[in-house]
Amino acid sequence: MILLETFARKRPTNSMFYVSLSLPKWVEQEFSDGALHVVDGDLLMENDSQGNSSSSRFEYSNSTLKCLSSILEMGLLCTKERPNERINMRDAVTKLEDIRSDYIESLRT
Numbered sequence: 001m002i003l004l005e006t007f008a009r010k011r012p013t014n015s016m017f018y019v020s021l022s023l024p025k026w027v028e029q030e031f032s033d034g035a036l037h038v039v040d041g042d043l044l045m046e047n048d049s050q051g052n053s054s055s056s057r058f059e060y061s062n063s064t065l066k067c068l069s070s071i072l073e074m075g076l077l078c079t080k081e082r083p084n085e086r087i088n089m090r091d092a093v094t095k096l097e098d099i100r101s102d103y104i105e106s107l108r109t
Contacts, residue, residue, distance in 0.1 A: 008026075008039065031076070
């Protein structure tokens with residue numbers, strides 16, 4: 001849940017969520033249109049050399065989009081309604097480490 005809260009910048013107690021709509025359900029619905037529909041734009045803002053902020057949704061590399069998508073998918077796997085459908089936390093940590101390593105490697109190339 002914390003992954004979803006962090007990247008969407010929405011709390012599960014947000015007034016937009018009601019009995020039939022939860023944070024994980026909202027992320028799943030919005031995620032079908034891409035990670036940028038879920039991730040809060042302020043998290044993606046970059047400063048140029050003059051300190052001006054830029055948040056154009058068309059400037060992100062494939063590696064950044066892949067990383068964001070992988071993180072959101074992990075958040076959804078961790079918040080499945082049925083406990084037996086959720087990913088094991090040890091496996092989740094390993095997967096997050098892999099996502100991080102892949103992203104860092106993509107920045108080097």
